[in-house]
Amino acid sequence: MTAFMRIAFTALACLMIAVTSAMSADAHPRKEAETEISYNENANRVEIIHRYRIHDSESTLHRVHGDTSLSIMTDPRAQALFGEYVESRFSISHNGQALPLELVGGEIEDGFVWIYQTTPEMPADGLYVMRSNELMDVHQDQTNIVHVRLHGLNETLIFTRSTPWATFRLDGSDTY
Template identity: 35%
Template sequence: MLMAQLAAAHQIKAAITTVLFNTHTQNIEVMHRFNLHDAEHAVKALFDKKADILGDDKTQQQFADYVAARFELLDANGAPLQLKSVGYEIEGKFFWVYQETAEPPNLQGLTIRHNALRDLWPAQINTLNVEGHGDIKTLTFRDNVELLSVEFDAQH
């Protein structure tokens, strides 16, 4: 019974992303965390059956580029913020992808698209936390949800 529960628990396709407003650098930092097991399966389906995310830097870069292409931050007027890649790493059982951009002045809110792995697995759930700009706000991308938005209080 326990093994069945563990197997079922591993079948959940989910990723966590943090969008952090860093007051020290005045940047918006984006940190995507994927289960390494899911990333291993994804690269084989997306790129090549022999793709090796653990041992091949090229595959790691391809996966990071794939994530970046499916993630977008838009300002309150719908203009995209230009995110740049900061890097990626394997840490324990996770694959991390990092991006950042300068925080625009007078940012009143964000509209976000987060489709990483959702084209591969329709049941994929991408949870996103916005931190450092008022209360933490959590968005959940699942099913047919393409865009979600957060608004910021005027005093932040």
């Protein structure tokens, strides 16, 4: 094999790897959702903003409700069911008492379902326990990433099927 043929063969192999990698990334995106928790001074409330991929949300609704006709894109009933689903699988407690999370609403934008919740101000002292297992009952490889930005704390918590709960403090103290 000539040097030119080896170079051409190597270039072709690299191109094939790049193309198949890109195709597989599009076909099977990672199962991730993100949530941000921050204080809104204007509303004097803590805002909880969840972001889920539409496809993952719909497949979860189909499985949980046994109805493949549910469409988050077009059906207000499906949208409400998904909001209720999120409410049932995301929670925060402070010193053993559940925080009152209020579902404010949701919207569809750029391929994502956004769910909005609020709660009264969260004190800086005490121990918090958070559960975030949305979509995990359907998608085994689901990862939920929660960013907590309160009282000067900027912490990211990662939730998976094996770790659907996390403890944290807002005063910077260790949780253990």
